[in-house]
Amino acid sequence: MPELPEVEVTRLGLLDRLPGRLVQVVNWSGQRLRGLMPRKLLQEEIAGQRIRTVDRRAKYLLLRMESGAVLVLHLGMTGKLGLMATAVPRHKHDHLVLSLEGDLDMRLNDSRRFGFVGVWPAATAVRLEKEFSDRQGLEPFGPRFTAVNLHALAQRRSIPVKTFLMHGDIVAGIGNIYANEILFAARIHPLTTVSLLTPADWRRIVKYTHSILKKAIAAGGSSISDFLGTSGHPGYFQLQLQVYGRKGEACPRCAATIVKIDISGRSAFYCPHCQGRKA
């Protein structure tokens, strides 16, 4: 589910309340998420430590401890991080619970278990973070996310532009919803072979990536079926989506009928009139 805006909304919610707080107890469900739960490291490196700050890289949240250790969290498709009083009953699919000082729990709830929990120990965190970060693509709000760089990266590729934007080791943070919305705004057909895009095409992609992701963050993210912020409130950007999930509806720009096709196993929504095919 969560793409960059939803992860960022989650980060801001955590940043409000976690820094300076002691992790008193760590609990986990017996189930594996994308990887096995790192029980030993959670106990040794996270329990008893104080949280310094919360960062984001790609769709990952990095909870940095004062010791230098890092708790790495990914929300997968259905993950939500909630902050609530310790007395609130736990729910099915709560797979990680940090009991913090001040009667506050941080709980990772993830029904499909595509999420991820990892720990970088204080002694090796710097090296592990570099290796991790080197595997991630360009940050949409980073200095290297430019039309020139994207154009260069696309030269050796023959994949559809939508697949390119969603490929996490090329561009970080963009998933199915926002890839569709960015390409609609930029008036580019999602199947366009990425090496054929012009510098002007890339300038529009960069511009609309920035504006759409910013608006989505400001709206609290998109709650298509079940995304919630850390306070349990949904986002509202789904009300502003122009094409995602709107098969059969009228294009908001030209009133042609929005269509849905399969691209690399994911649903692509676009306006066949506004987003003319380009080879």
Place this chain on the structure above:
DNA sequence: CAATATACCTGGATGC
């Protein structure tokens, strides 16, 4: 190496 297919999970919507 690059592109594509498949696997990992649960639950909600849909159709019979």
Place this chain on the structure above:
DNA sequence: TGCATCCAGGTATATT
């Protein structure tokens, strides 16, 4: 109401 089927915001791995 029950049951089968399809679909879903992601990513790692296997296969071509």
